[in-house]
Amino acid sequence: MGGGLNYSGWVRALLAQAWVLALLRQALVSAYLLGGVDKALHFQSAVAEQAHFGLHPAALCAVLAIVVEIGGSLAVVFNRFVWLGAGGLACLTAVAMLVANDFWNQTGQAHFMALNSFFEHLGLIAALALATRLADPRGAHPTSTNS
Numbered sequence: 001m002g003g004g005l006n007y008s009g010w011v012r013a014l015l016a017q018a019w020v021l022a023l024l025r026q027a028l029v030s031a032y033l034l035g036g037v038d039k040a041l042h043f044q045s046a047v048a049e050q051a052h053f054g055l056h057p058a059a060l061c062a063v064l065a066i067v068v069e070i071g072g073s074l075a076v077v078f079n080r081f082v083w084l085g086a087g088g089l090a091c092l093t094a095v096a097m098l099v100a101n102d103f104w105n106q107t108g109q110a111h112f113m114a115l116n117s118f119f120e121h122l123g124l125i126a127a128l129a130l131a132t133r134l135a136d137p138r139g140a141h142p143t144s145t146n147s
Contacts, residue, residue, distance in 0.1 A: 021134075022079075028127055029073035032089055036069025053099045068092045076128075082135035086128040093128070097121035 014020055039046035039062060046065065051058040068088040075085025101121060103114035 022077075025076050025079065025131065028131055029076045029085075029089065032069045032092075033073035033077075036066050036073065039066045039069070055095075055099065065092060076131060076135075079135055083132050086132045086135075090125045090128045093121050093125050 039049075043062065046062040047058045050056075050061040050065070055061040069092065072085035072087075072089040072092070075081045076089070097118050101114045101118035103111050103118055106114045
């Protein structure tokens, strides 16, 4: 409205490019993929991390985290079984945000940092859900039905 620039045309055109969506999928899961590889390469540290957050048996939890982080990431990147990969990553993220970002048990600066991280994780879960929705050709463009 008025004399402002309308960016929607070029944004729509950019997002319509297959390479852009592939890049966005890679960016979305990059921390998970790198984290999974790092845990696999430094397995004892991954086990110690799980134990630190009270997840037992720690070795099994570390293996599960590695499988979900790498497998889920690859599913999203290659746009295959995105619902399963993104769903696994979302579940892993939910566990992480509940055990590592317990802002309700913190005070001061620790409360502030945990609260911010909690909601950043919640945003990641939402982004993973959106990626799943976009990957489903039946659900990417919802239509209204009056049934």
